[in-house]
Structure formats: structure tokens, C-alpha cells
Amino acid sequence: MTNKPYHHGNLRNSLIEAGIKLINQEGTRQFSLRKVAVLCGVSHAAPYSHFKNKEELLKAMQDHVREQLMELLENTIQSCSNSNSPYLLVQMGKSYVMFFIKNPHYFPFLCSQLCMEINLSMDDDGTKNFPPFELFKTTAFHVLREMGLPEDKLKDTIISMFATVHGLASITTMKNVHYDEDWETKIEDIIWNK
Amino acid sequence: MTNKPYHHGNLRNSLIEAGIKLINQEGTRQFSLRKVAVLCGVSHAAPYSHFKNKEELLKAMQDHVREQLMELLENTIQSCSNSNSPYLLVQMGKSYVMFFIKNPHYFPFLCSQLCMEINLSMDDDGTKNFPPFELFKTTAFHVLREMGLPEDKLKDTIISMFATVHGLASITTMKNVHYDEDWETKIEDIIWNK
DNA sequence: AGGCTAAACTTGACACTGTAAAGATAATCA
């Protein structure tokens, strides 16, 4: 019927989107290059015109998802009236956790120890760092200083706060967890509890 | 030379041990049934005499590693003089994190969202639960009550504490993290910071 | 002791994976 053109036209982006959709539906484990190719109506080797290998496509997909998360966190900062209040940090934490609760497969996909790089050393050297953590770190530095937290406690406090939020995301995206309660406020309580 | 007997004799356990060694050296991604079979000097289909499929072997391996972690946590409880002190919880947290720092590949392997079941609902129903969390929960309930923490804050506090420790394990087992500092005491500080 | 049964293992096959090489098509640019 529809005479498919030989050239797809927008294959690179299509592969990224189809790949993410696949992760969302079947999880990281079920992901395969050939499935994604089929989803895009293209031969199994076509992806190699746009990505060096499977790993490179996965990285591009992670970039895309990570950017969504970054947008969410930046919006959270924007829409917070008082940018010096500790309330902002709680809101960022809530956004972070809710992002993964809404798409549980994103967590192991985006935060797999294999590829994730995180820099806890607080010095702002040029070391590559997980952007959401970098953003949280910068914001928290500002907020906590304004609150009058002693300088020598800043670093540990920030790591501790991020660990709590990140761990909460890890735990709430597991198998047996059910979201029958009002998680939005629940998460807020748990983070405040610090 | 050495005429291998047709029957391995202890294949089930050998597969589990060889599998764990493989995870430790090459990571979860590189794990394969056939590699483990070769490591045990046995044909590629031999594992199917002892495990229904790959997934079942992985589960048995996880059981084994999880038991190691449980032993460590139980020892930590035993060797703590004052079993009512919040210091005990910090020590448990430290043991938890150090366990994974010493074997980074264990974290994604043992805590992969795919198979891990965790029950945050605090009610002691018969629901399957991640044993290390169950142990931490029980201990923390006791300790925090003794400390006089109000009853309605117990649940959130325990989840928050475990999230911090678990998140810290997640973060410290990532790619770019270097352990040039004295992590043993560092981790202690971060947990105390709560 | 001798033989039967069932467990433990091997062999061979199949479908599915990632990836490389070589060829086909079509868009772009001189």
C-alpha cells in the first residue's frame, strides 16, 4: 500500500523515541536493537548508520530522558516563590522521586551504576557529573548557606539529602511497592523528616 | 590427563560460586550461562539439571550474596554494646554501605529493581520483603521507640533513614567515585548528619 | 550381586541477539 521510501528521513530521532518507549513498556532487560529497528519499520542493521553500536544508542536515549528530568527540576526551581527556603530543596526532591515513580523503568535505565558518573567531591572541577545532582548541589549550597548552616557541614548535608532522595526513588520504583496512598505528600513528609 | 568424572559432584554450588565470581569480575552485563558452565568445566546445558533457567540461577546467586549481607548486619548488631543507642543504626548503615563499596558489582546485582521486592507498609503482614530492610526496620523500631520518638513519626523516620543509607550505597558504587578519603568515618558522618 | 530407574550430564538444534562487510538506493553538490 504505502510505498515506504528507501530513506526513513528521521531515523535517528525515531530510534531514540522508540527505544525509550520500549524501555518504558518492557523494561531495560527486554530492550534490543533489532526490536527498535522493527518498531521503526527499518532493517535490523539500519541503526548502525546513526550509532556506533547498541551502547551509543542507549547513551543517546539516556541523554534524552535525563534532559526531561532536568527540565522538570528547573521548572520546580522556577515555580518556587522563595528561592532561599529549604522548601525548595524538598520540592526538588519530590520532583526527582515522582519523576521515577511515574516511569519506574527509567530508574534502573538512567541510574544504572554501569554508566552513571557522579562526582561527590564538591570542588567544582571540570569532572563530568550527573547533571541532576550537579543542579541539586548548586541549589542546595545556596539555600543551606542562607539558612546559616556552618560551612564545614555543607558538604555532608548535601550528600546526605541527595542520598535520601535518590534512595527513595530507588526504593519506590521496586517490585512490590504499591502507590495506594497519597505519595505526593508522603514523599514530602519523608524528606522533611531529615 | 585427569579423567574427569562424568558427574561433577557439586555442580549446583559450583555454578552459584562461579557465577558470583563472574559478576564480581566482569559485572552483571557480562554474565552468561554458558560462561559459567565453562568455568565449571561442564557442557553449556548442564546448568539446566539444577536450575529451571538463567533467572533461577541468578536468584540463587542473589540469595547467597544477600545472606552474606545479612550475616554482616547481624554481626554488627551483636557486636554493638548498647543495643538501644542510635549509634547501632548508624553502624548498621555503615555496614550496609561498606558491603557494597567493597564489591561495587553487588549493588546493581542484588538491588536491581527488576527482582527486588520491598515492603514499606510497616505492617508486619506476611508480604515478602527484602530481608536487610526487614532487619533494619525491626531494629530501628526498637531503638527509636526507646529514644522517645513519637509513634506517628516512626514510620517515616525509618523509611527516610533506610533511603539515605541505600541511596548512599547506590551513589558510592557508581563509576566516577573514588575512595581516596577515609570512607569508613565519612559515611558515618553523612548518616549522623540526619 | 545384578539390573532398573532416575538423576546428572552431553550433544545437537533452534531462535534470537549484536555486529561487521558488501551491496543497493537516493539525496546532495560540483
Next chain:
DNA sequence: TGATTATCTTTACAGTGTCAAGTTTAGCCT
């Protein structure tokens, strides 16, 4: 227009999980 080059297809191969059928042997029963 014609050549170049990016994009896609086809074919091929090694590695994977899994199953079915055959082989070996341990252990039990009479």
C-alpha cells in the same frame, strides 16, 4: 548532469538462552 556520499538492505557469523534427545552413572530394590 554525474559523481560523491549518506542512508538503508542483505547476508553472514559468533554468542546467547533454551529445549529435546541421547549418554553415562549413581543408587536403590529384589
